[in-house]
Amino acid sequence: MITLTNTYSIQQVAELTGLTVHTLRYYERIDLIPHIERDDNGYRHYSDGDIGRIRFLCCLIRTKMPLDQVRRYAELYAYGAESDEERFEILNAHRAEILRQIDALTDTLARVDYKLAKLHPQHEPESVRETV
Amino acid sequence: MITLTNTYSIQQVAELTGLTVHTLRYYERIDLIPHIERDDNGYRHYSDGDIGRIRFLCCLIRTKMPLDQVRRYAELYAYGAESDEERFEILNAHRAEILRQIDALTDTLARVDYKLAKLHPQHEPESVRETV
DNA sequence: TATTGACTTCGAGTCGACTCGAAAGCGTAC
């Protein structure tokens, strides 16, 4: 029999996403990840779709969206097109937050570079060395 | 008598830095901020130099340098030029971290924009609306 | 059959970073 959809154990998903198995279960427990299919033993079988969704949620989390909001966003998947408006609002608000963070980082980068130059004036900028 | 150096109450510094008075005291307690001058009542008097230093430390904190490391960096001010090498290393490591964060944010921004476009294809990019 | 290793749940513990509140000191304003 040819399986058209791959499935993955929790361990494999941990490797694929960079999360720990503990964190994956925790995220599911707090309804941040929708219910994952189980086999006869109760073992989780993640689909490719699950992994895609988890990866996107990880992007939101890594960029500091609070888990509450991620949960709300994840919950809306279940409501389909009806929930488009609210999902748009959530992502759009987070977009603004991302821009703020980039601003803060860019500003701090400049300040750090200034200090680095004062500490080791003879050095080339690190960005040059890094790209070599 | 003309005062050549301004001083500020903790409240004023809170307003100038965006921190709360509680947080300012907390930072001093954990040696993240060096000892601040006191008057006869034991009240803190922050100098312009203090404010400059606090502002820079806030930049590091906002860009996710752990307080432990910020404390180490702040501690090194006391050692003068002797500590230049270590301060350079700390800032240079954080510089790399900043670049990683910018990468993550840029990547997520692209994904979010992609989703936003799918949710509301008729909208112009938000960046255009924001700059109007 | 016994061990190994991957999986399960659930409650409790940890950790970083604040955040708060009680009790008290000081200086001006009425």
Place this chain on the structure above:
DNA sequence: GTACGCTTTCGAGTCGACTCGAAGTCAATA
């Protein structure tokens, strides 16, 4: 002289986000 508003210390509490461990199930292997 007392009320107000600012300050102080210090210990304890909170909060978000994990992180861990105990106790148990299951399948495959020695």
